[in-house]
Amino acid sequence: MSSVIELKDVSKSYPHFALKNISFNVPKGCIVGLIGENGAGKSTTLKTILNICAADKGMVKLYGKEIGSLSLSDKENIGVVFDDSVFFENLTAFKLEKIFSKIYMKWDRNYYLELLTKFNIPTEKKIGEYSKGMKTKLSLICALSHHPKLLVIDESLSALDPVMREEMLDLLLDFVSDDENAVLFSSHIVEDLQKIADYIVFINQGEVVFEKSKDELLYENAIIRCRGNQLNEIDKGDMIAFYKDENGAAVLIHNHTDTRVKYKNLLIDQATIDEIMKIMIKGELV
Numbered sequence: 198m199s200s201v202i203e204l205k206d207v208s209k210s211y212p213h214f215a216l217k218n219i220s221f222n223v224p225k226g227c228i229v230g231l232i233g234e235n236g237a238g239k240s241t242t243l244k245t246i247l248n249i250c251a252a253d254k255g256m257v258k259l260y261g262k263e264i265g266s267l268s269l270s271d272k273e274n275i276g277v278v279f280d281d282s283v284f285f286e287n288l289t290a291f292k293l294e295k296i297f298s299k300i301y302m303k304w305d306r307n308y309y310l311e312l313l314t315k316f317n318i319p320t321e322k323k324i325g326e327y328s329k330g331m332k333t334k335l336s337l338i339c340a341l342s343h344h345p346k347l348l349v350i351d352e353s354l355s356a357l358d359p360v361m362r363e364e365m366l367d368l369l370l371d372f373v374s375d376d377e378n379a380v381l382f383s384s385h386i387v388e389d390l391q392k393i394a395d396y397i398v399f400i401n402q403g404e405v406v407f408e409k410s411k412d413e414l415l416y417e418n419a420i421i422r423c424r425g426n427q428l429n430e431i432d433k434g435d436m437i438a439f440y441k442d443e444n445g446a447a448v449l450i451h452n453h454t455d456t457r458v459k460y461k462n463l464l465i466d467q468a469t470i471d472e473i474m475k476i477m478i479k480g481e482l483v
């Protein structure tokens with residue numbers, strides 16, 4: 198399976214923060230979810246991929262080409278939806294269409310109008326008068342309407358209500374049903390990524406903690422919930438990380454049949470990606 202994005206040992210330093218040797222791939226036909234707490238380095242990673250900020254070292258390739266050597270038509274194959282995407286607030290969606298039709302060679306007016314109707318976006322209202330959710334929808338619609346092959350989305354869908362998010366997620370699944378397309382999607386709403394992502398890349402304090410297929414991640418991990426004083430009943434070798442507070446302990450363990458048998462007297466739950474992330478960030482790694 199070839200990759201749309203390849204990152205190898207990418208580093209970028211700011212005065213009080215550094216991305217350190219970030220490596221991961223975004224394979225064709227896949228949705229890759231980038232997760233991590235506030236300030237972990239998700240946006241910086243996306244900006245480095247898009248060459249909005251240059252990496253200090255490492256390699257970024259899109260469709261096998263170094264990021265600095267992309268042609269205009271290569272760039273047109275990238276659709277970007279950022280949380281702070283700005284459109285001219287005095288324009289209407291109709292006027293915006295006229296501008297984009299001149300910028301993008303593959304601009305698809307009919308598809309744009311179809312999506313505006315489907316997602317109830319007013320065409321004659323000024324964009325400055327849109328709600329945040331409407332702006333987000335418009336941003337995704339614009340990104341899709343020039344038929345990119347890669348969509349890079351930063352946090353944006355968090356402004357949408359659950360029903361609308363579901364529809365947008367369906368749109369992304371539809372997008373990657375074409376095996377040539379791919380999505381790199383950074384989100385706080387890990388639940389969304391659990392629904393649609395094929396791979397999860399977890400970044401913490403500027404470093405990749407893991408890059409795994411979602412199915413593998415959910416299958417390989419389980420959580421023991423117990424009282425704090427029961428922690429010593431669990432062998433360190435079975436633990437990945439644990440979190441303890443006054444209400445008890447949550448222990449991330451390797452999910453093997455033998456660990457399930459070994460700890461049959463303790464409550465073992467399936468782990469969600471959200472819980473895996475929280476225990477690894479807030480708890481202690483073993």
Ligand SMILES: Nc1ncnc2c1ncn2[C@@H]1O[C@H](COP(=O)(O)OP(=O)(O)OP(=O)(O)O)[C@@H](O)[C@H]1O
Pocket residue numbers: 211212213214233234235236237238239240241242352
């Ligand atoms: N231009 C910049 N100059 C200096 N520091 C920066 C710059 N851009 C980002 N940072 C710092 O880099 C760190 C990572 O920021 P980044 O926006 O990548 O995190 P994030 O994971 O996307 O966070 P969030 O989920 O809150 O959006 C933060 O500490 C931020 O202050």
